[in-house]
Amino acid sequence: MTARTATWARPFAAVGRSAGGFFAAFGRFGTFFVEMLRSLRDVGTWVPLLVGQMRHLGVDSIPIALFLAAFTGIVLALQASYTFTGAVPLYFVGALVGKTMILELGPVLSGLALSGRVGANIAAELGTMRVSEQIDALETLAYNPVAYLVVPRVLAGILMFPVIVIFANAIGIVAGWITAINLLQMSTDDFIRGLRLFYEPFDITFSLIKATSFGLVVTAVGCFEGFATKGGAEGVGRSTTRAVVISSMLILVFDAFWAVVLLQP
Amino acid sequence: MKLNNEAAVGIVVVAGIILTVVAAFWLSGRPWGEEPIEVAAVFREVGELRQGNPVKFRGVEVGRVAGIDLDAEGEGVVVAMQISPRVVPPADAAVLLAPASLFGDWQASIVSRSSYPELEFTTARQGQVLSGATLPDITQLTAVGARIAGNLETLAERVELAFTEETAIKIRETIENVQAMSEQLTGFVDQQTQTYRDVSQSVLVATDNITQTTERFDRVAGSVEAAFVEGGRIEQILANAERASQNLEELSQSIDDAVVGVPSLIAQADTTIGELGELSTSASRLFESLGPEIDQLGPTIVEAREAIAVVQRAAARIDNGEGTLGRLLEDPALFEETQAAIATLRRVLSDLQANPGRYIGEVRIF
Numbered sequence: 001m002t003a004r005t006a007t008w009a010r011p012f013a014a015v016g017r018s019a020g021g022f023f024a025a026f027g028r029f030g031t032f033f034v035e036m037l038r039s040l041r042d043v044g045t046w047v048p049l050l051v052g053q054m055r056h057l058g059v060d061s062i063p064i065a066l067f068l069a070a071f072t073g074i075v076l077a078l079q080a081s082y083t084f085t086g087a088v089p090l091y092f093v094g095a096l097v098g099k100t101m102i103l104e105l106g107p108v109l110s111g112l113a114l115s116g117r118v119g120a121n122i123a124a125e126l127g128t129m130r131v132s133e134q135i136d137a138l139e140t141l142a143y144n145p146v147a148y149l150v151v152p153r154v155l156a157g158i159l160m161f162p163v164i165v166i167f168a169n170a171i172g173i174v175a176g177w178i179t180a181i182n183l184l185q186m187s188t189d190d191f192i193r194g195l196r197l198f199y200e201p202f203d204i205t206f207s208l209i210k211a212t213s214f215g216l217v218v219t220a221v222g223c224f225e226g227f228a229t230k231g232g233a234e235g236v237g238r239s240t241t242r243a244v245v246i247s248s249m250l251i252l253v254f255d256a257f258w259a260v261v262l263l264q265p
Numbered sequence: 266m267k268l269n270n271e272a273a274v275g276i277v278v279v280a281g282i283i284l285t286v287v288a289a290f291w292l293s294g295r296p297w298g299e300e301p302i303e304v305a306a307v308f309r310e311v312g313e314l315r316q317g318n319p320v321k322f323r324g325v326e327v328g329r330v331a332g333i334d335l336d337a338e339g340e341g342v343v344v345a346m347q348i349s350p351r352v353v354p355p356a357d358a359a360v361l362l363a364p365a366s367l368f369g370d371w372q373a374s375i376v377s378r379s380s381y382p383e384l385e386f387t388t389a390r391q392g393q394v395l396s397g398a399t400l401p402d403i404t405q406l407t408a409v410g411a412r413i414a415g416n417l418e419t420l421a422e423r424v425e426l427a428f429t430e431e432t433a434i435k436i437r438e439t440i441e442n443v444q445a446m447s448e449q450l451t452g453f454v455d456q457q458t459q460t461y462r463d464v465s466q467s468v469l470v471a472t473d474n475i476t477q478t479t480e481r482f483d484r485v486a487g488s489v490e491a492a493f494v495e496g497g498r499i500e501q502i503l504a505n506a507e508r509a510s511q512n513l514e515e516l517s518q519s520i521d522d523a524v525v526g527v528p529s530l531i532a533q534a535d536t537t538i539g540e541l542g543e544l545s546t547s548a549s550r551l552f553e554s555l556g557p558e559i560d561q562l563g564p565t566i567v568e569a570r571e572a573i574a575v576v577q578r579a580a581a582r583i584d585n586g587e588g589t590l591g592r593l594l595e596d597p598a599l600f601e602e603t604q605a606a607i608a609t610l611r612r613v614l615s616d617l618q619a620n621p622g623r624y625i626g627e628v629r630i631f
Contacts, residue, residue, distance in 0.1 A: 055270040059277045088368065098292070160274075163281035170284055197370050199292040200317040204285060 032224050035146050036154060042147035049152035057118050057153065057219070058160025062167055064117060065110045069168035072105050073097060073175030081184045090186050094194025097176035102203045103263075106169035108255050111214035114161065115247040119222040122153055123243030126226025127236040135227070150223040154216065161215025162208045169207060206262055213254050221247040293317065294329055301328060301347035306360035306373075306395040307387050308342045312402050314362050314371040320346045322375045327352050330373055341387060343394070346373060354395075359386050363400040 005013050039046070080096040126149055129135050138145045173195065180186040225243035229235045268276070295301060304320075311333060320328035328348030336343045344360070357378040365372040378386055378396065386396040582588055586595035616623070 051270045051274050054274045054278075059273045062277065089366070092368070160277075163278055166281045166285050166288075170288060196292055196294050196319075198315075198317075200315060201289060201293060202316075204289050204292075208285075 028228065029224050032146075032227065033220065036150050036220070036223075039144055039147035039151050042144050042151075045144055045147040046151040046155070049148070050155055053152040053156035054160050057114075057121075057156045058164060061114055061117055061160075062164055064113050065164045065168045066171045068109050068113050069101070069106060069172035070175040072109055073101060073172035073177075074179045076100055076105070076172070077176040077179040077184065081180070090180075090184060091190040091194035091197070093176070093180050093184065093186060094191040095197045096194075097180075098173055098195040099198055099203070101169050101172040101176070102207045104255075106172055107165045107207050107210040107214060108251060110165050110168045110211070111161070111218065111251040112248055114157075114164070114214075115218045115251060116244055118157065119218040119243045119247040120240045122219060122222030123225040123229075123240045124236055126150075126223055127229030127239040130227060130229040131232050131235055145227075150220075150227070153223055154219040157215035157219030158212055159215070161218075162211040165207060165211035202262075206258070209262065210255065210258050213258065214251050217250045217254060218247045221250065294319065294326065295347070296349055299350055302350050302352075303331070304328075304346045304348055304354075304360075304375075304395065305393065306344050306346070306397040307336060307389055308344060308360075308362060308397040308399050309387055310399055311342045311344060311362055312371060312399050313364070313369055314344065314373065318371050318373065319365070320348050320373045320375065322348070322352050322354075327375075344373065344397070348375070358395055360395050360397040361400065362397065364402060 076097045077093055080093040081090060084090060084092055126135070129149070135145045135149070138148060177188070177191050177195075180191045181188055222243045225239040225246070229239040231238070314330060314333060316330055316333060318330045319326045320330060328346055330344060331347045332345040334343055334345075335341070344362075346360075352375065354375055355377040358375055359378040359381075361374045361376045361381065361384070362371060363374065364370070375395075381398070384398040384400075386398045389396045579588075583591045586592060592599055
């Protein structure tokens, strides 16, 4: 006999179910991640696929990342000059554009953009394979589906995201520089002076660390959600949405995490 | 031509790596094509200096701060710098840390120590390590400024508290008093000036008089001199004057002697007067106490006069040989008989004392 939940206790029951579902999903993701690490041993399966995924997930994603970065650099330069008017020397525009692009906006905006493009793509692709039982077919053919489908994508994301972010940073700074010399009547020397003013070698390292972690998050979450897809085309849509939402949230969480861990004085 | 996957990925990856290296090198500000040299300096503290901050020499950026760490003893901070090999530091080179602007960016400058005698540089323990000094941060200066501003504000508040309307009125009154006093002083000075002018005029007149007197004295002296020349009368006059002077001296001596006794005389007189005063006081008290008796003395004197008159009359009768006493005084036979009777009476009394039974027969009571 199933015990009926009292009316007043139903909200608490809902919270309990959500918490249980969260921890269950967390546990499933942990199991999935461990399986992915184990699959790294199946080198013969994932290596031939790695370059293709790097091209597909990395190289083909560069234009959207550069587009975002360029406009971000322009906006940064203009907003910096607007903020500094009359109080702070304009060469600080270079400092603000450089620091902000390298430390924050380059990795985060690129990560968010790629979570939409790459994460959604992976979740939809693998979800479709799941609902169309192609993954089951791979298992039937004695393929390790994780090594075949997940590892190349995740490694491609880990390897290519930093490269994308490097280009995004460079394009963002260049866009800011062009904006500064054309719209703000700044000289190139002033912009470079500001750019170098607060530069520290660790800035680039920090940016690459974040980009790597974002690549891992976006691809791993996309693969997990795709593998967990149920319910046909509708389920694929849900998985895609969940992959984008969760990876975007995790990007921000990791952004704060790295700032706390690596930028604490 | 479409690149295959390997080529596309390879190009992107290589481009990314090159971009990263070049960007890092360029942003660090290191000069191209030359190997930087390492320079270290020790400081007590480094303020807001950070790794990557510029190193300047004579105002030209020649390198970057490569590292910051505490020294082995933990008593100072060692700053490692990478600078251009073209830099030729002075013999007494030192490193000065200072804010590069008002916005928290710092820089290291390679300077000649003798150019900053007012600064206290650290003492480098090793030969390859330069000494260093750190200028105060702008925040410290602003903090000092803020403290000064606070003190001024407090001072202003206190002045505001002290400078009330009443104080202003008093100050105004004081100023008016000072002004009045100044005017009085001006008048006084004018008056004194006039007085001095009058005195000066008097002095001039007196000077004229003295001049005239001197002239007269000269004439008298001339006359005296002429008299001396003539002799006679003047010598006599001088002798008389000398005698008169001796007489006056003797008189003065006498007066002095007389005067010597006067104080003691005055003292005695004072004593006498004092005693008289006391006596007068005693007499006054006596008279006061005798007042009632004196009031009764009148009748007593009257009675005494009457008694004396009686006695005088009796004496007169005795002198006249009247009465018993007169007769006794005037008649010797009576006197002798009286004497014989008294002798006889004495013998009878003696016999009575010796032989009472002879005269008294019986004594009875009741």
